[in-house]
Amino acid sequence: xxxxxxNRFLVQYGEAVGTIAAQSLGEPGTQxxxxxxxxxxxxxxxxxxxxxxxxxxxxxKKKPTTPITYIYLDKDIAKSFEKADxxxxxxxxxxxxxxxxxxxxxxxxxKIRLILSSQEIEAARITPKSxxxxxxxxxxxxxxxxxxxxxxxxxxxxxxKVRSERVRIMxxxxxxxxxxxxxxxxxxxxxxEFYLVAAGSDIESLIDIQGVDSTRIxxxxxxxxxxxxxxxxxxxxxxxELAKTLDEQRIGVSRRHLSLIADAMTARGNIKGVGRHxxxxxxxxxxxxxxxxxxxxxxxxxxxxxxxxxMNGVTENVLIGKQVPVxxxxxxxxxxxxxxxxxxxKK
Amino acid sequence: MAKNEITHxxxxxxxxxxxxxxxxxxxxxxxxxxxxxxxxxxxxxxYAKQHFININSDRGRVRKPYVIIENSKSKLTPxxxxxxxxxxxxxxxxxxxxxxxxxxxxxxxxxxxAFKEKDITEKHTHLEVDIASIFGFTVATSPYAEHNSIARxxxxxNFIKQAQGLYAINFNQRFDSRAYLLFYPQVPIVNTVxxxxxxxxxxxxxxxxxxxxSTYYGYNMQDAVVLNRAAVERGVGRSLFYKTYSDExxxxxxxxxxxxxxxxxxxxGYMGEHFYSKLSDDGIIEPEMDVEEGDVLIGxxxxxxxxxxxxxxxxxxxxxxxxxxxxxxxxTGIVDSxxxxxxxxxxxxxxxxxxxLRIPENGDKFASRHGQKGVTSLxxxxxxxxxxxxxxxxxxLLNPHSVPSRMTFGHLLEELAGKAGAVxxxxxxxxxxxxxxxxxxxxxxxxxxxxxxxxxxxxxMYDGITGMKFKAKVFTGVVYYNRLYHMVSNKxxxxxxxxxxxxxxxxxxxxxxxGALRFGEMERDTLIGYGASLLLKxxxxxxxxxxxxxxxxxxxxxxxxxxxxxxxxxxxDKGSDFVEVEMSYAFKVLLDEIKSLHIMPRMKITE
Numbered sequence: 033x034x035x036x037x038x039n040r041f042l043v044q045y046g047e048a049v050g051t052i053a054a055q056s057l058g059e060p061g062t063q064x065x066x067x068x069x070x071x072x073x074x075x076x077x078x079x080x081x082x083x084x085x086x087x088x089x090x091x092x093k094k095k096p097t098t099p100i101t102y103i104y105l106d107k108d109i110a111k112s113f114e115k116a117d118x119x120x121x122x123x124x125x126x127x128x129x130x131x132x133x134x135x136x137x138x139x140x141x142x143k144i145r146l147i148l149s150s151q152e153i154e155a156a157r158i159t160p161k162s163x164x165x166x167x168x169x170x171x172x173x174x175x176x177x178x179x180x181x182x183x184x185x186x187x188x189x190x191x192x193k194v195r196s197e198r199v200r201i202m203x204x205x206x207x208x209x210x211x212x213x214x215x216x217x218x219x220x221x222x223x224x225e226f227y228l229v230a231a232g233s234d235i236e237s238l239i240d241i242q243g244v245d246s247t248r249i250x251x252x253x254x255x256x257x258x259x260x261x262x263x264x265x266x267x268x269x270x271x272x273e274l275a276k277t278l279d280e281q282r283i284g285v286s287r288r289h290l291s292l293i294a295d296a297m298t299a300r301g302n303i304k305g306v307g308r309h310x311x312x313x314x315x316x317x318x319x320x321x322x323x324x325x326x327x328x329x330x331x332x333x334x335x336x337x338x339x340x341x342x343m344n345g346v347t348e349n350v351l352i353g354k355q356v357p358v359x360x361x362x363x364x365x366x367x368x369x370x371x372x373x374x375x376x377x378k379k
Numbered sequence: 380m381a382k383n384e385i386t387h388x389x390x391x392x393x394x395x396x397x398x399x400x401x402x403x404x405x406x407x408x409x410x411x412x413x414x415x416x417x418x419x420x421x422x423x424x425x426y427a428k429q430h431f432i433n434i435n436s437d438r439g440r441v442r443k444p445y446v447i448i449e450n451s452k453s454k455l456t457p458x459x460x461x462x463x464x465x466x467x468x469x470x471x472x473x474x475x476x477x478x479x480x481x482x483x484x485x486x487x488x489x490x491x492x493a494f495k496e497k498d499i500t501e502k503h504t505h506l507e508v509d510i511a512s513i514f515g516f517t518v519a520t521s522p523y524a525e526h527n528s529i530a531r532x533x534x535x536x537n538f539i540k541q542a543q544g545l546y547a548i549n550f551n552q553r554f555d556s557r558a559y560l561l562f563y564p565q566v567p568i569v570n571t572v573x574x575x576x577x578x579x580x581x582x583x584x585x586x587x588x589x590x591x592x593s594t595y596y597g598y599n600m601q602d603a604v605v606l607n608r609a610a611v612e613r614g615v616g617r618s619l620f621y622k623t624y625s626d627e628x629x630x631x632x633x634x635x636x637x638x639x640x641x642x643x644x645x646x647x648g649y650m651g652e653h654f655y656s657k658l659s660d661d662g663i664i665e666p667e668m669d670v671e672e673g674d675v676l677i678g679x680x681x682x683x684x685x686x687x688x689x690x691x692x693x694x695x696x697x698x699x700x701x702x703x704x705x706x707x708x709x710x711t712g713i714v715d716s717x718x719x720x721x722x723x724x725x726x727x728x729x730x731x732x733x734x735x736l737r738i739p740e741n742g743d744k745f746a747s748r749h750g751q752k753g754v755t756s757l758x759x760x761x762x763x764x765x766x767x768x769x770x771x772x773x774x775x776l777l778n779p780h781s782v783p784s785r786m787t788f789g790h791l792l793e794e795l796a797g798k799a800g801a802v803x804x805x806x807x808x809x810x811x812x813x814x815x816x817x818x819x820x821x822x823x824x825x826x827x828x829x830x831x832x833x834x835x836x837x838x839x840m841y842d843g844i845t846g847m848k849f850k851a852k853v854f855t856g857v858v859y860y861n862r863l864y865h866m867v868s869n870k871x872x873x874x875x876x877x878x879x880x881x882x883x884x885x886x887x888x889x890x891x892x893x894g895a896l897r898f899g900e901m902e903r904d905t906l907i908g909y910g911a912s913l914l915l916k917x918x919x920x921x922x923x924x925x926x927x928x929x930x931x932x933x934x935x936x937x938x939x940x941x942x943x944x945x946x947x948x949x950x951x952d953k954g955s956d957f958v959e960v961e962m963s964y965a966f967k968v969l970l971d972e973i974k975s976l977h978i979m980p981r982m983k984i985t986e
Contacts (some may be wrong), residue, residue, distance in 0.1 A: 051908040335978040346907055353920035353963035359910015
């Protein structure tokens with residue numbers, strides 16, 4: 033009984049699984065354009081969702097439009113608000129420009145004066161003193177702190193040099209991990225555990241930080257996962273990211289279709305998109321490639337290198353008008369001569 | 380941001396300078412405009428938060444008039460209104476004297492407009508000339524627009540443009556390429572002020588129909604409507620369809636020209652004697668002649684396409700080609716009018732207007748003025764229609780389910796008002812926002828009760844087929860319906876086999892070419908997904924552009940059968956070992972085109 037059931041759910045030989053997977057993801061996509069959900073909330077937690085996110089994943093974009101990393105913490109830190117909050121200061125990426133309210137350049141004296149925003153430095157959990165010492169450490173300039181004002185001695189009166197140093201200082205990261213983005217603290221509703229959400233995806237450096245639970249760090253950046261953990265992990269990430277995006281919109285697509293798409297994208301050991309530069313552009317058949325995009329490019333290549341089309345795919349057989357090798361087209365009727373004569377004898 | 384931020388001023392998008400006090404600056408411009416010092420076509424918009432001012436004086440801006448409010452008082456005083464009414468002054472006087480001004484979309488953002496005079500507070504800057512003016516023309520002509528949802532307004536604005544009616548009084552003199560003319564257009568019982576004030580009243584485009592909100596044995600499911608046959612025979616929706624065919628005698632380089640005449644049987648493409656039988660001696664059809672598809676309307680012969688053919692075999696007779704104008708497939712009618720004149724190029728120009736009767740039939744489209752459209756699904760004999768106690772048989776049955784979800788309460792209100800107007804013999808005003816404290820609905824109820832009808836417009840009804848009384852009362856009234864120009868007789872088309880394109884040997888596309896429906900890429904994918912490989916092959920090959928070619932076994936090139944040698948020939952290696960291969964003609968064309976680029980595609984055939 034159980035065996036019967038199991039066989040019933042198996043995919044039959046010759047089933048056009050790829051076409052069905054494509055249709056199963058493509059059809060809901062047409063509905064998604066019409067209704068895009070917007071959630072009210074903090075800007076940094078707003079991630080790309082809906083059709084744009086699906087397109088991004090399926091096209092294998094190198095960097096997601098809105099990278100997000102969920103960082104879970106070691107048990108003792110995760111329970112305490114203070115310790116978790118301390119982690120933010122350690123990780124959250126703060127650039128100089130985000131805490132500076134006003135910059136004055138004094139070309140005559142070769143000095144730059146920064147006025148910090150008290151609100152911003154409090155939010156970033158830093159002090160003017162720490163900022164000043166960071167500057168002198170990173171750039172080797174002499175600094176003087178007076179309240180919220182930091183005076184930097186560049187040591188030259190060349191306006192060009194002063195201006196370029198100003199740009200460098202303003203773009204520098206004064207606190208946290210470069211590439212981690214802005215980090216916010218969250219609490220899990222069920223386990224009451226504190227965790228961090230970063231608007232960056234530099235998991236390579238995040239994973240080594242003291243206090244971060246290296247077994248529980250989740251990002252939506254498929255390529256970051258591929259670089260750190262390999263192609264199998266990236267495949268799983270594609271499936272789960274697709275599923276998550278579809279679930280957000282309450283669109284039910286079977287995980288089997290998604291995993292087939294992810295399999296096809298990662299089958300060669302790296303991540304390939306489905307478009308012209310990926311799966312479709314690497315088909316074996318000249319005619320199938322020419323029927324898709326860049327017809328002339330593929331025909332010229334075939335002519336120059338003498339390519340042979342073995343007519344094994346679907347598109348090329350539709351093109352010439354042969355029975356396609358899917359479904360009922362996968363089986364052929366074969367009769368041996370001996371069998372024919374045997375039935376004749378019986379009569 | 381600092382308070383003393385500098386404000387940039389842009390004139391028609393060009394940065395022309397800065398001001399320090401933007402509010403004062405803008406008010407100065409507006410004051411000058413109202414005083415007539417600068418042109419009234421100038422608009423100025425202040426973007427206070429973004430710190431810039433846009434002054435626009437260029438063309439193409441949509442502008443709307445507003446009454447100016449000064450010191451919380453409308454500048455359009457009762458005194459001025461009286462002068463307007465006595466025609467002492469006109470609208471332009473108000474505009475010139477700074478009582479009314481035009482705002483464009485940008486300046487409107489700076490204004491606070493009061494709907495009515497009594498709404499004015501000290502914050503208001505302008506007063507709406509009339510509240511109904513927030514609508515466009517089409518919506519303004521629809522009654523009770525304030526009771527309908529905005530989505531329906533968008534639809535009705537389109538439907539009104541598609542309505543058949545009396546589009547022009549001189550329709551008989553006009554040769555429009557397509558025209559629709561309603562037989563008995565009526566002015567709506569329920570109309571609006573903009574409707575009455577414009578010429579549209581002289582060109583009505585619909586009829587007042589008795590409508591019952593009732594189902595009819597499932598025939599008016601979804602948006603279908605059921606029509607009363609007696610009403611159709613009395614002229615509901617009956618219309619004429621005019622179509623103009625034209626042709627001219629063109630001149631060609633080399634002194635050749637077309638000739639309008641009955642083509643001689645020797646002409647190339649001669650269709651057969653009886654197709655030309657309706658033409659008179661000059662090769663042009665006569666008025667009031669019955670015509671059907673395939674009939675020639677204008678006989679014309681043209682010189683051959685290529686010069687060397689112009690001489691006949693004997694060298695004496697000029698060889699010509701039949702280039703007559705034929706009535707399109709699926710059309711019938713009567714020749715309404717024939718016009719012979721001269722074109723701007725000084726050639727003989729003939730225009731023939733064919734008229735056809737369009738009696739409403741199943742599949743024709745109707746719509747009320749509330750975005751409620753429907754397609755006729757059944758035309759019922761009057762004896763089978765439901766009837767009221769007083770014996771009234773509705774003209775049209777609308778499914779009651781079409782109202783709640785679309786939120787077109789205006790439709791119901793019009794139905795009630797129309798009924799009240801019909802029984803008391805007068806038209807009723809349904810201008811949007813005209814209510815102003817008056818309960819219009821109970822007013823209509825009172826009018827109905829006066830004549831002995833139910834005040835809610837409901838009627839006891841009986842089923843025309845069984846004679847049984849309906850359990851529920853049916854809401855019945857009079858609604859103005861438009862017949863839209865989408866009619867089946869102009870759209871219907873069938874094909875099982877037919878013409879194919881020359882290049883690809885695939886079926887033609889489109890109604891005008893007797894075309895087939897496209898079995899496209901997505902349809903192809905559904906068959907692949909289902910695994911129906913033989914059905915797919917049948918659709919895409921056997922029923923499309925199947926062809927058999929000879930493929931040379933040695934070189935893989937396409938060969939041919941030589942009728943003189945009575946043998947298969949391969950043009951490349953002159954071999955004779957061939958396989959017959961079925962393939963799509965489009966693929967053969969592809970191979971031919973690749974060959975034309977000096978690239979040799981070869982086919983390897985295995986058994």
